[in-house]
Amino acid sequence: MRAIAVFVLLAIFPLAMQALDGMFYVSLASRILIYAIAATSLNLVLGYGGMVSFGHAAFFGAGAFVVGIMAVEGIRSAWIAWPAAIAVAALAALVIGALSLRTRGVYFIMITLAFAQMIYYIFVSLKTYGGDDGLSMPGRSTVGAGTLGNDLVWYYVVLGILAAVLYALHRLVRSRFGRVIAAIRENEARAEAIGFPVYRYKLACFVIAGAVGGLAGALIANQSSYVSPSLLHWIQSGTLMIMVILGGVGTIWGGVIGAAVLLGLEHLISDYRIGWLAALAPNYQDHGGLAVGIVLLAIVLAAPRGIAGFFRDA
Amino acid sequence: MLELRAVSKRYGGVVATDDVTLDVTHAEVHALIGPNGAGKTTLIGQISGALETQSGRIIFNGADITRLPAHARVAAGLARSYQITSIFRRFSVLENLALAVQARSGSSFRYWRPVAAEKPLFAEAAAIAAEIGLHERLGTIAGQLAHGEQRALEVGLALATQPQLLLLDEPMAGMGPRESQAMIALIARLRTRVTMLLVEHDMDAVFRLADRISVLVNGRLLATGAPAAIRADPQVRQAYLGEELAA
Numbered sequence: 001m002r003a004i005a006v007f008v009l010l011a012i013f014p015l016a017m018q019a020l021d022g023m024f025y026v027s028l029a030s031r032i033l034i035y036a037i038a039a040t041s042l043n044l045v046l047g048y049g050g051m052v053s054f055g056h057a058a059f060f061g062a063g064a065f066v067v068g069i070m071a072v073e074g075i076r077s078a079w080i081a082w083p084a085a086i087a088v089a090a091l092a093a094l095v096i097g098a099l100s101l102r103t104r105g106v107y108f109i110m111i112t113l114a115f116a117q118m119i120y121y122i123f124v125s126l127k128t129y130g131g132d133d134g135l136s137m138p139g140r141s142t143v144g145a146g147t148l149g150n151d152l153v154w155y156y157v158v159l160g161i162l163a164a165v166l167y168a169l170h171r172l173v174r175s176r177f178g179r180v181i182a183a184i185r186e187n188e189a190r191a192e193a194i195g196f197p198v199y200r201y202k203l204a205c206f207v208i209a210g211a212v213g214g215l216a217g218a219l220i221a222n223q224s225s226y227v228s229p230s231l232l233h234w235i236q237s238g239t240l241m242i243m244v245i246l247g248g249v250g251t252i253w254g255g256v257i258g259a260a261v262l263l264g265l266e267h268l269i270s271d272y273r274i275g276w277l278a279a280l281a282p283n284y285q286d287h288g289g290l291a292v293g294i295v296l297l298a299i300v301l302a303a304p305r306g307i308a309g310f311f312r313d314a
Numbered sequence: 315m316l317e318l319r320a321v322s323k324r325y326g327g328v329v330a331t332d333d334v335t336l337d338v339t340h341a342e343v344h345a346l347i348g349p350n351g352a353g354k355t356t357l358i359g360q361i362s363g364a365l366e367t368q369s370g371r372i373i374f375n376g377a378d379i380t381r382l383p384a385h386a387r388v389a390a391g392l393a394r395s396y397q398i399t400s401i402f403r404r405f406s407v408l409e410n411l412a413l414a415v416q417a418r419s420g421s422s423f424r425y426w427r428p429v430a431a432e433k434p435l436f437a438e439a440a441a442i443a444a445e446i447g448l449h450e451r452l453g454t455i456a457g458q459l460a461h462g463e464q465r466a467l468e469v470g471l472a473l474a475t476q477p478q479l480l481l482l483d484e485p486m487a488g489m490g491p492r493e494s495q496a497m498i499a500l501i502a503r504l505r506t507r508v509t510m511l512l513v514e515h516d517m518d519a520v521f522r523l524a525d526r527i528s529v530l531v532n533g534r535l536l537a538t539g540a541p542a543a544i545r546a547d548p549q550v551r552q553a554y555l556g557e558e559l560a561a
Binding site: 171172174175176177178179180182183186187189190192193194195196197198201204208 | 386418
């Protein structure tokens with residue numbers, strides 16, 4: 001019920017913004033919703049699966065580059081480019097997961113980080129497709145004869161995909177597979193000892209999350225028709241992780257809340273000048289990262305299980 | 315049913331199990347006893363597949379399972395319980411058991427249908443809960459059960475996989491006399507339908523339940539035989555039973 005209410009509000013939002021001449025906020029909201037999808041996909045492995053992957057940007061960035069490269073090469077149909085982005089991200093997750101999941105704990109964190117950084121450096125050195133400078137696309141993907149260039153249409157496409165992803169996650173965590181994943185997070189040795197091939201389940205979970213991460217990447221490439229290699233950088237992985245931890249590890253809405261709070265906060269600090277804060281520290285906006293960090297620290301201290309966990313406890 | 319052939323395991327320079335050759339025959343309760351550090355739990359780990367076996371062969375129902383992963387051994391009919399309770403602490407009793415039933419009833423690579431809709435899983439889990447005396451605790455979160463109840467669930471999880479051979483690693487560990495009696499009664503009920511290899515320190519329980527007893531000392535098999543023969547064996551008395559029986 002609450003979920004439906006949230007989506008009704010999100011559906012009304014751009015209409016209100018249109019009336020108030022605030023289309024900029026619709027674009028910002030699309031970006032937040034795309035990051036919500038990416039963070040949700042990370043939450044599946046990290047929160048539900050208990051696998052602390054520090055390389056999720058690899059799948060996010062790979063999805064973005066697939067769409068970007070295909071667009072530059074003349075393939076702009078979303079029906080072709082997006083499934084391709086999902087497939088490539090899933091394949092990357094299959095390879096990276098198959099190797100990384102043989103390790104545990106800190107080793108797993110480091111090896112996923114290493115793989116993602118490897119992919120980052122590959123794309124930085126790929127001069128044909130922008131290298132350091134990134135890749136500009138001729139425009140957003142097309143659907144049949146139409147394009148997704150209209151920001152309002154774009155917002156609703158992203159919102160629809162987010163709704164589908166959240167519903168799928170809701171189903172998945174209650175399915176047989178979801179129970180096994182929860183059991184593995186809880187007690188891996190025992191899950192194996194009652195007959196579950198643990199490695200295969202973890203790999204499947206990793207691949208699903210990678211595929212959805214790739215889908216989010218396909219969307220972020222379209223958001224500004226530009227693909228930056230920074231999407232693959234470890235800072236991106238860290239940002240997604242912060243969103244998940246901030247929003248609520250292992251909760252359906254964790255990724256959404258985390259993305260909204262983090263990106264909303266960044267926007268608030270860099271684009272608004274808060275009078276009393278400026279009086280206190282005149283150039284606080286030049287140190288936006290520090291300001292965001294302090295607020296995040298306060299939130300995490302107040303809600304150690306994330307914002308979604310905070311509301312569930314209350 | 316289970317044949318160990320010269321099974322060994324070393325940790326660095328330390329020998330945990332050393333050249334153990336042992337048979338567990340169909341429908342028997344075979345007790346494995348020995349002093350602390352004798353390698354009993356290591357041997358259970360090797361049979362169940364949780365630990366790698368460096369040399370020797372493990373044969374189950376005629377098939378060599380020495381290199382088979384643990385989950386595949388469960389599918390073949392071999393299940394274990396743990397000396398140190400290992401349950402899904404944040405799941406309810408019913409969810410714990412239903413999960414173990416799920417493990418052997420069809421694929422779990424199913425992503426859409428809620429598991430709660432699968433009534434047979436939970437019906438069977440409830441039946442197992444009744445068998446282990448937890449039928450009034452179905453909704454209780456496993457981590458909040460009393461110690462004895464957690465021990466019962468520990469055995470229940472292994473039982474729910476419907477094993478042909480059940481490896482019980484000190485099922486009575488840390489139990490009071492009343493709880494121990496309940497566990498002994500459970501094992502006695504189970505013996506008609508499942509073969510058991512029982513590691514236990516409670517000699518009263520061992521001599522009441524076991525058809526045969528094997529004695530492990532310093533990783534080596536000292537003797538195997540009927541309870542009366544083991545009780546009378548001078549070597550066993552000297553190495554282990556003397557102190558236990560005197561105590």
